[in-house]
């Protein structure tokens with residue numbers, strides 16, 4: 001963890017330990033308006049407080065910038081870096097658990113520039129430090145409401161109004177849960193969606209990961225650093241994950257891949273004591289004793305605020321028009337909030353860059369024009 005992030009103020013957190021054993025603090029891995037990610041903080045971190053240049057000082061607002069960026073994953077923070085360097089005075093409404101999905105990712109091995117890999121939270125700390133270096137104002141707060149019907153566009157968060165002549169929506173996607181009552185009840189008591197945050201607690205224990213995609217396999221492989229055995233439970237007869245990840249999982253001596261297996265119930269009263277499983281091909285049920293369950297079954301786009309305002313597809317992701325545009329001129333879209341095809345940090349960062357450049361050019365063209373909104377043709 002870098003000094004930059006360690007000294008950065010943030011929201012109230014619950015104590016935890018970093019995978020490396022160093023002290024960090026993290027928020028519960030629950031879906032929030034912007035990602036479900038916890039953020040690593042120094043032990044003496046305090047909630048974001050008003051200070052010189054801090055947008056929260058104008059509680060009640062309005063707090064104004066040329067560009068308002070919603071979301072603080074790779075897309076949002078890359079947009080902030082580009083917008084700040086273009087003197088667009090970006091305000092980033094980062095969410096109460098900022099940083100996006102990389103905050104719940106362990107080793108990132110495919111982000112260019114890091115030949116030995118980098119931890120997701122460390123990468124996001126570097127993104128944030130770079131955005132702040134050029135003057136981005138970042139507030140770790142969830143947006144409650146938006147109004148994109150006229151310019152300046154407006155967003156409200158905890159009673160404060162934020163305004164921008166252009167908006168970049170980069171709110172990402174959040175982890176999905178199985179939907180079992182026992183899963184919800186035991187969340188934080190052995191059930192988790194964040195191996196990076198919680199893996200440390202399972203040192204010497206036996207655990208399970210549910211899911212058959214790259215995320216599940218990545219989590220399972222990461223968790224072998226702590227757990228004695230990892231059951232990888234997947235409901236179908238073949239994994240969805242990439243070949244290289246599947247090969248690694250099958251070859252790992254601590255991972256037991258169990259196909260055609262669904263989780264029916266998490267067992268235990270105050271903490272996880274086991275799972276009730278079902279063979280999806282035979283219908284046969286069985287119970288297994290273990291200490292933890294990591295859920296890694298995919299994501300939901302964070303688009304609830306925008307569904308009545310912007311176009312969404314059948315899966316709830318935002319639709320883009322002309323590269324990074326939306327159906328409202330001056331409102332741009334970047335990253336996983338619309339992209340369910342690539343969903344990579346590098347593609348999200350690339351889109352953040354594109355959205356900031358598009359916003360800059362759009363603002364240049366519209367400088368001095370009346371504050372009206374032209375709704376672009378759909379499609």
Ligand code: NDP
Nearest residue numbers: 178211212213214215216218235236240296297298299343
């Ligand atoms: P995916 O959608 O790829 O996989 C989700 C998995 O969870 C599937 O195997 C699915 O089963 C299973 N699942 C979904 N719902 C349930 C449920 N209710 N009960 C049980 N199982 C369920 O999501 P990922 O998060 O794994 O990956 C998303 C994208 O990100 C992918 O494109 C992936 O390649 C990429 N990624 C890349 C990484 C990297 O390059 N390092 C790391 C992580 C992700 P089923 O197969 O039956 O549908």
